[in-house]
Amino acid sequence: MALTPEEVRQVGTLARLALADDEIDRLTHQINDLLAQFARLQELDTDDVPPTSHAVPVRALLREDEVTPSLPQETVLALSPHIDEVLGGFIVPQVIGE
Amino acid sequence: MDEMLTRNASEIVAGIRRREWSAREVTDAFLGRIERVDARVRAFITVTPDRARRQADAIDARIAAGEPVGPLAGVPVALKDNLSTTGVETTCASQILRGYVPPYDATVVTRLEQAGAVFLGKVNLDEFAMGSSTENSGLFPTRNPWDLSRVPGGSSGGSAAAVAADMAPLSLGSDTGGSIRQPAAFCGLVGLKPTYGLVSRYGLVAFGSSLDQIGPLARTVEDAALCLTAIAGHDRRDSTSVPRETPDFTAGLNGHIEGLRLGVPQEYFAEGTAPGVRAAVVAAIGVLRGLGAEIVELSLPCTDYALAAYYIVAPAEASSNLARYDGVRYGNRAPVGDDHIGLFEKTRELGFGPEVKQRIMIGTYALSAGYYDAYYARAQKVRTLLRQEFDRAFAQVDALVTPTVPTTAFRLGEKSDDPLAMKLSDVCTIPANMAGIPGLSICCGFDPGGLPVGLQLMGPAFSEETLLRIADAYQKATDWHLRRPTL
Numbered sequence: 054m055a056l057t058p059e060e061v062r063q064v065g066t067l068a069r070l071a072l073a074d075d076e077i078d079r080l081t082h083q084i085n086d087l088l089a090q091f092a093r094l095q096e097l098d099t100d101d102v103p104p105t106s107h108a109v110p111v112r113a114l115l116r117e118d119e120v121t122p123s124l125p126q127e128t129v130l131a132l133s134p135h136i137d138e139v140l141g142g143f144i145v146p147q148v149i150g151e
Numbered sequence: 152m153d154e155m156l157t158r159n160a161s162e163i164v165a166g167i168r169r170r171e172w173s174a175r176e177v178t179d180a181f182l183g184r185i186e187r188v189d190a191r192v193r194a195f196i197t198v199t200p201d202r203a204r205r206q207a208d209a210i211d212a213r214i215a216a217g218e219p220v221g222p223l224a225g226v227p228v229a230l231k232d233n234l235s236t237t238g239v240e241t242t243c244a245s246q247i248l249r250g251y252v253p254p255y256d257a258t259v260v261t262r263l264e265q266a267g268a269v270f271l272g273k274v275n276l277d278e279f280a281m282g283s284s285t286e287n288s289g290l291f292p293t294r295n296p297w298d299l300s301r302v303p304g305g306s307s308g309g310s311a312a313a314v315a316a317d318m319a320p321l322s323l324g325s326d327t328g329g330s331i332r333q334p335a336a337f338c339g340l341v342g343l344k345p346t347y348g349l350v351s352r353y354g355l356v357a358f359g360s361s362l363d364q365i366g367p368l369a370r371t372v373e374d375a376a377l378c379l380t381a382i383a384g385h386d387r388r389d390s391t392s393v394p395r396e397t398p399d400f401t402a403g404l405n406g407h408i409e410g411l412r413l414g415v416p417q418e419y420f421a422e423g424t425a426p427g428v429r430a431a432v433v434a435a436i437g438v439l440r441g442l443g444a445e446i447v448e449l450s451l452p453c454t455d456y457a458l459a460a461y462y463i464v465a466p467a468e469a470s471s472n473l474a475r476y477d478g479v480r481y482g483n484r485a486p487v488g489d490d491h492i493g494l495f496e497k498t499r500e501l502g503f504g505p506e507v508k509q510r511i512m513i514g515t516y517a518l519s520a521g522y523y524d525a526y527y528a529r530a531q532k533v534r535t536l537l538r539q540e541f542d543r544a545f546a547q548v549d550a551l552v553t554p555t556v557p558t559t560a561f562r563l564g565e566k567s568d569d570p571l572a573m574k575l576s577d578v579c580t581i582p583a584n585m586a587g588i589p590g591l592s593i594c595c596g597f598d599p600g601g602l603p604v605g606l607q608l609m610g611p612a613f614s615e616e617t618l619l620r621i622a623d624a625y626q627k628a629t630d631w632h633l634r635r636p637t638l
Binding site: 056061064065067068069070071072073076079080083084086087090091093094095096097099102103104105106107108109116124128129131132133135143145146147148 | 255393462497500511519532571
């Protein structure tokens with residue numbers, strides 16, 4: 054099952070990557086090489102095998118709901134130059150339509 | 152060469168406690184070494200001399216006042232640049248995080264500091280820890296101190312090169328598919344990937360969250376054990392960290408391995424294994440037998456499927472983890488972007504390098520509607536088969552002995568055009584991450600070209616004490632770890 058350059062471009066859209074044409078070509082080859090390797094996994098009989106999402110069993114761990122200090126707002130805002138100090142937020146291009 | 156630079160972490164601490172030398176003298180010796188040789192090796196992204204001297208002076212003040220100091224008092228440490236450090240740039244060797252200064256410390260950083268360690272700076276890696284040569288660094292490549300035309304391995308290539316070049320006696324790396332053990336092997340060091348959940352991942356920039364572990368690189372097993380004792384233990388800030396009492400990992404290093412059963416799985420000596428690697432590993436197995444271990448040959452057929460399953464699981468997790476880099480709240484933002492989607496797409500297009508994009512793309516595809524069962528769900532099932540196979544092996548043997556990497560260090564550029572060849576470098580190390588078990592690499596000799604060869608030990612979950620005891624017994628019986636590159 055090989056991917057076409059158009060399908061690779063579509064995956065790029067899903068991944069939020071504005072890929073250039075030469076990158077599409079490179080990635081199409083590389084992804085198809087890897088998919089060919091993945092095909093060998095179909096050799097294994099996995100019908101009755103449960104999946105492993107974590108190697109060490111992880112339970113849903115709920116801790117006490119304690120209020121602990123968090124980072125001050127100005128410390129977090131200082132991580133970006135694109136901020137509105139008055140409103141206390143990050144500036145982004147328009148999200149909601151005109 | 153300054154005699155100080157040849158001392159191990161445990162010797163450095165002992166001398167500081169006995170007041171034979173000060174933490175400041177030690178720190179200055181290593182900072183001087185960095186100044187002299189790092190222009191050729193290029194292990195460090197950021198050197199923090201002022202911070203290092205402040206930490207060293209604080210240790211010396213405590214010693215002078217007769218106050219107690221920690222088990223790593225005055226030991227200089229290099230930190231992989233995907234570990235968050237308050238006030239010190241943390242780049243992940245990516246253009247997207249260049250200039251990012253975290254407002255908090257990773258738990259391992261806090262714990263090392265509490266143990267008295269002195270931070271020399273942040274060291275290079277493949278961008279976001281994705282790679283096996285440190286050539287994928289978005290900043291610059293690092294070179295192998297044993298041969299400057301060769302790679303130090305990766306992704307913790309800076310961590311390995313810094314210790315191998317005597318620029319630090321100890322460093323921290325992270326290991327998702329071999330990123331501590333493979334560079335340790337290529338640079339002639341000890342490298343330990345702990346059991347998943349033994350060391351907190353809080354503040355480690357996430358790559359594959361079900362696979363990532365932080366661990367030490369050092370010249371001696373004793374130093375690795377000393378470091379592991381300091382960083383291991385439950386952390387409420389990492390929900391996957393296991394609540395468990397942390398032993399003193401140096402306590403059991405008594406040189407005795409008589410009666411231990413060591414398994415040698417044939418699949419780890421496949422066709423691509425270099426003759427020099429095979430010869431050194433076979434000789435090392437002979438040494439372990441001579442020390443009283445019983446050698447058992449066995450077969451782990453699922454090994455052949457681990458690499459393919461890993462290259463679905465790790466990119467799937469990476470594509471999800473790296474979705475956070477959108478240029479909005481931190482990191483670099485593309486100068487243009489017509490709308491918010493355009494801002495994300497252009498920021499990510501400019502900020503990520505080719506290998507990172509490739510993995511995001513594979514992961515996104517493997518998780519996308521219609522393909523999830525064929526790829527991701529199947530890979531998760533193969534992971535179960537791998538775990539079950541290891542469980543059966545560890546019912547028979549105490550640990551497994553294999554090569555760490557099928558080859559020794561390759562030349563810069565040799566594999567950069569062939570992603571599959573590069574990925575085969577991790578074929579022996581990936582299974583431990585997939586199963587969550589510990590893996591430890593030690594130097595077990597040199598190939599005919601004079602390059603170090605790594606021997607890997609793997610054991611059941613939380614068997615670090617056994618692996619460290621075997622590795623330490625090997626180092627007590629041999630002197631490969633005492634050899635040093637000339638720079």
